[in-house]
Amino acid sequence: MLNMMSKGRIPKKPLKQRPNENEPVSAERARKLILEHRAWDGMRILGHLDLSGASELYNLPENLTCESIDISDCPNLTNLPKGLHVTHWIELAGSGITGLGAGHGFVLRWRGVRVSDAIAFEAQSLTGQDILNIENVELRRVAIERLGYETFLQQVGGLIRDRDRDAGGERQLVYIPFEDDEALMVLKVICPSTKHTHILRVPPYMQSCHQAAAWIAGFTNPDDYNPLIEA
Structure with missing residues (x-):
């Protein structure tokens, strides 16, 4: 090897073994x-x-x-x-x-x-009543997610726990109770710039729109959440 290198030659490296595609x-x-x-x-x-x-x-x-x-x-x-x-x-x-x-x-x-x-x-072929008739709790949650919270609320309605106003207009904390599962709770807000309504799921223990907005923003204490504009 020393003799080969002295003549300016570099030994070839062995080729890596190709994977056995049958294994x-x-x-x-x-x-x-x-x-x-x-x-x-x-x-x-x-x-x-x-x-x-x-x-x-x-x-x-x-x-x-x-x-x-x-x-x-x-x-x-x-x-x-x-x-x-x-x-x-x-x-x-x-x-x-x-x-x-x-x-x-x-x-x-x-x-x-x-x-x-x-x-x-084919989630859009489902109706809110179809979903309410699903007995399996986990499957019902998936079906609601697939249909979309906004569409589901439009079809089955909901109870308003709280309402107030921010820069976008009125916002509502809405929930749908289930006998065999925790309530589905969402915050309905309007974007001040686009005027588009957003439906954001929040934990069922929320008591006010402000608390829900604070939770979405990552605040555990709603008193610490005081934005100039809430989108």
């Missing part, structure tokens, strides 16, 4: 390969594949196999790959998936709750 890979390594765009079609993954929060994820390799997969909060992933095989479930809350073909056969979850295609992809 299953760990879920941790699979995530790394997928996010680095080095995954291959037909990849087999051991266990649960967690891709949650990968905003840079646009696609998955075809014929991917895993036990379960979490693609929540992956807004740029708008399609599932051809030949995807999932043994248990797909978590898709906040992903870019807006629909799957009829008879897809996948078990779907939203924030950990098993949901139907209607709740996952």
Whole structure:
């Protein structure tokens, strides 16, 4: 080697061994390969594949196999790959998936709750009464989130706990009680600049609009919250 280097030659480094594409890979390594765009079609993954929060994820390799997969909060992933095989479930809350073909056969979850295609992809077809008729508390919460708090309130109404005024106009603290769950409570505020009404969920123990606005702003003591303008 000294003789080779003395003549100005540098020994070649051995090539890294290429991955055996027929061997299953760990879920941790699979995530790394997928996010680095080095995954291959037909990849087999051991266990649960967690891709949650990968905003840079646009696609998955075809014929991917895993036990379960979490693609929540992956807004740029708008399609599932051809030949995807999932043994248990797909978590898709906040992903870019807006629909799957009829008879897809996948078990779907939203924030950990098993949901139907209607709740996952066709929430606007639900009515407030449909949601009130859902006995499963966790599923009802997901359905309300999917329909939207504003639409849900418009359809089922609500009780006003408090009202006052800020720079945008009147604001209201509204709640909907449930016999088997904590009340749904929201603060309705109007943006002073756009005049758009915002519906913001707050904890059910709020007693006033000011307390709710302070909580939204991150204040535990509402007396410490004294903004010049509340948007």
